[in-house]
Amino acid sequence: xHELGIMTGVMDAVEKSARDAGADRVLKISLSVxxxxxxxxxxxRFAFEALSESEYTMCKGAELDITMVTPRSICSECGHEYAxxxxxxxxxxxxxxxxxxxxxxxxQIDSIEVNIPDEDDEPENA
Amino acid sequence: MQIDMKQPILDKNDRLAQSNRELFAEKxxxxxxxxxxxxxxxxxTILATIEALRDDFNIAVIEGDIASSVDSEKISAQGIxxxxxxxxxxxxxxxxxxxRAVEPxxxxxxxxxxxxxxxxxxxxxxxDLGENMKAMILSVPEGDDKPLKYPGVFQAARAIVLNKIDxxxxxxxxxxxxxxxxxxxxxxxxxxxxxATNGDGVDIWAQWLAEQIRAL
Numbered sequence: 001x002h003e004l005g006i007m008t009g010v011m012d013a014v015e016k017s018a019r020d021a022g023a024d025r026v027l028k029i030s031l032s033v034x035x036x037x038x039x040x041x042x043x044x045r046f047a048f049e050a051l052s053e054s055e056y057t058m059c060k061g062a063e064l065d066i067t068m069v070t071p072r073s074i075c076s077e078c079g080h081e082y083a084x085x086x087x088x089x090x091x092x093x094x095x096x097x098x099x100x101x102x103x104x105x106x107x108q109i110d111s112i113e114v115n116i117p118d119e120d121d122e123p124e125n126a
Numbered sequence: 127m128q129i130d131m132k133q134p135i136l137d138k139n140d141r142l143a144q145s146n147r148e149l150f151a152e153k154x155x156x157x158x159x160x161x162x163x164x165x166x167x168x169x170x171t172i173l174a175t176i177e178a179l180r181d182d183f184n185i186a187v188i189e190g191d192i193a194s195s196v197d198s199e200k201i202s203a204q205g206i207x208x209x210x211x212x213x214x215x216x217x218x219x220x221x222x223x224x225x226r227a228v229e230p231x232x233x234x235x236x237x238x239x240x241x242x243x244x245x246x247x248x249x250x251x252x253x254d255l256g257e258n259m260k261a262m263i264l265s266v267p268e269g270d271d272k273p274l275k276y277p278g279v280f281q282a283a284r285a286i287v288l289n290k291i292d293x294x295x296x297x298x299x300x301x302x303x304x305x306x307x308x309x310x311x312x313x314x315x316x317x318x319x320x321x322a323t324n325g326d327g328v329d330i331w332a333q334w335l336a337e338q339i340r341a342l
Contacts, residue, residue: 002217002249010135017129031135038251038278086277088310097313107135107252113128 006039006107007047014112015058023114028063034106035086036071071104139253143221146228146256153233156339157241159219159255161279162263164245167289169197170322171263172240176206178332183237183339188227190219190244197242207231218249221256238339247276259338265290266299273307280311285318287331292321 010029018026029048033039045064052059074081075091076098082091090097134140150157162168169189176185186207189197193212201208209227211219224241231239241257243250251260262283264272267290273280280286286308294301301319308317316334320327 002252005216006135009138013131013133013135013137017131017133021127021129023127036278036281038248087274089281090310090313097309099313109131109133109135111128111130111132116127 003039003043004047004050007044007051010048010109011051011057011059013109017112018058018114021114022116022118024058024117025115026059026062026112027115028065028113029059030065030067030110030112032067032069032106032108032110034069034071034104036101036104037107039107041066041068067110069103069106071101073099073101075099136252136254139221142225143254143256146221146224149228149233150239150256150258153236154342155233155236155239156342157239157255157257158335159241159243159250159257159260160263161243161247161250161260161283162245163247163265163268166245166263166265166268167322168242168245168263169200171287171289171320172242173200173204174320174322174325174328175240175332175335176201176204178328179238179336180206182336184235185238185240186231186236188224188239188241190223190242192216192244213244217244217246218253219243219255220253224255247272247279251278251282258342259284261285261287263287263289266293267297269297270300270304270307273304273311277311280308280315283312283315285316285331285334286312288317288319289322291319291326292324 014026014029044066048064052062070083072083073089075094075096077096078091078094080091080093089099091099160168172187179185187201188209188211190211190213191197192215195210198208198210209230211223211227260282262279305317308315318327318331320331
């Protein structure tokens with residue numbers, strides 16, 4: 001339900017980085033989203049489609065790449081590191097509940113690909 | 127050209143939440159972010175908790191709702207400072223709303239701020255407000271299967287209050303099954319069965335909360 005807000009934040013941050021780099025267009029946005037967050041891949045894509053239709057965004061027509069990150073935890077008692085699903089976080093080796101999630105809670109903009117106008121112009125000018 | 131960003135999506139919220147956390151630490155105020163569905167008895171639980179703790183702690187409440195000031199009026203009527211946030215449609219509270227909400231409060235003379243988040247088991251989970259802990263309330267009529275449907279909130283909560291236990295027989299709520307679900311999702315979270323309206327179990331929950339506040 002809050003994916004629209006999340007995506008608005010993504011696009012604001014992406015456009016700022018793109019502008020700072022002197023770009024005129026964003027070609028691709030890569031995100032990492034942990035399975036243990038409340039952000040749903042389909043809803044993020046839907047929000048992005050709706051928001052990037054506007055003529056006024058540098059992200060119009062950009063590709064959205066989402067990597068869903070599988071949860072992993074480390075057991076604080078026996079040190080075992082393991083992958084798990086969303087519903088079972090206890091250590092499969094010793095059964096302890098004192099565990100620490102090391103992956104699966106990401107909500108991150110990894111990287112973007114942008115078009116820098118000068119770069120494209122160079123071959124034509126040469 | 128590729129630009130590596132490695133930037134948390136909720137960066138803006140998280141940074142302000144951290145600043146809130148530093149402010150609360152400096153003022154020695156414990157902030158509890160309470161998550162639950164609409165109708166689970168959040169306000170009744172808060173009122174019962176206040177009743178149990180008001181002799182020992184100075185308490186204020188921040189009420190988050192999409193609209194209306196019904197809840198903050200109930201709290202104010204008990205002589206407890208209450209600030210109403212109307213999100214105007216937004217499904218969760220964010221750290222900047224909390225920052226504005228605490229402005230009128232006398233933080234120097236408070237020990238505990240209870241934040242009643244917008245009634246919603248999904249969206250508030252991902253948003254750090256700068257709180258000391260999130261806790262959640264599930265009410266018996268919602269069903270013992272809710273941890274399977276909304277795992278995120280049960281994992282974000284450091285404690286789980288099970289409200290309306292006086293209705294357990296009517297709703298065929300399986301308490302053991304519920305505890306099994308919690309054990310899988312969040313093995314270290316204590317479960318506090320209470321009835322906010324008749325007071326059953328409230329003291330045990332309030333005592334545990336008092337320990338967390340004193341440990342600050």
